[in-house]
Amino acid sequence: MRQILFAILIAVLTAPLALAQGAGYRIQPGDQLAITVLEDETLNRETLVLPDGRISVPMAGSVQAAGNTVETVEKAITDRLASNFAVRPSVFVSVVQVDEEGLRFPIYILGQVNDPGEQEIESGTTLLQAIALAGGPAQFAATKRIQLRRTDPSTGQERLYIFNYKAVERGGAIQSMITLREGDVIIVPERRLFE
Template sequence: MRFLFGLMAALMLAATAQAQSYSLEVGDVLAIEVLEDASLNRNALVLPDGNITFPFAGSIRAAGRSVQQVQQSLVQALAPNFATAPTVFVSINQLSNPPTSGSGITVYVIGEVNDPGEKELSRGTTFLQGLASVGGFTNFAATKRIQLRRTDPSTGQEAVYTFNLRAAGDGAKISGNATLLDGDVILVPERRLFE
């Protein structure tokens, strides 16, 4: 019996050591919890530029760093917003997916959604169908100005299309319910005060 407990303890220590030495990559999804303010708890995607965004902290470098380093950066960035330094927990919720050679497309969903990250979708998926794959919006979502960002591979130019999902919910027709393409980014920004 002692042998089993010893073996389990050794395995747990090895897993913890491996997690501490893991360098975060683009596409990883982090679960972030702030004990002092549960409304800030969310998942954060490591964006293509290697950063995560978090309310009251802004943009934090994540790619190439450990979970502990990101956690320390978040504590430092959030500290001015609290009377004492906040208690922040960061863990890996989902590892980035290796590229697949299927017939689907990869779309990135970032911002104020419940399930941000890399989404593998079928070809022909529309913008609204893509939004349906994110598990809903957070309380901070600005649904009047959701963006579809698309980069033209031949020129490198990025086009930004803005959609008012709230108007669509009230019965308005969404003009240009675009068909998503491989590499599209859907950004649900944080709403402003009184928005």
């Protein structure tokens, strides 16, 4: 019985780390990364992703980590270190600890849904799942023109994406796989006359 309880405890404690090692995990501020450079062990280290999303790597400088995958960060560090080595270095990055608070974040769903307002979602939640969390489209929702408004954190510019929920109901699935990011705003407008 003790072994089963111990196994369950280990599984619960390591679940966020397993999620972080999975394909597509986006590094968050507060995550702890391990960096290994095979050609120069003096560069090996563990580093914390700062609140601005950057990490500091000797001979590579400041590297944007937050919002990127492990593979993207590996490539960025490798590219920056390459001029210091005769042969392109082998860089490995892994997430050794995740900021569990970073696994959940707020988005906003407005307009013609059954439960509008701020929703706290998990990393990896899709647009379609968020609409479901808000109780689904209301009776007078314009489901052919649902808006996703996303602000680019680096430029501050807002981008607008239009999503056709009706097409998904009929079997379309491409747009429904849009993964949401912190601060995204979903607007479900009211249906026009004869729409």
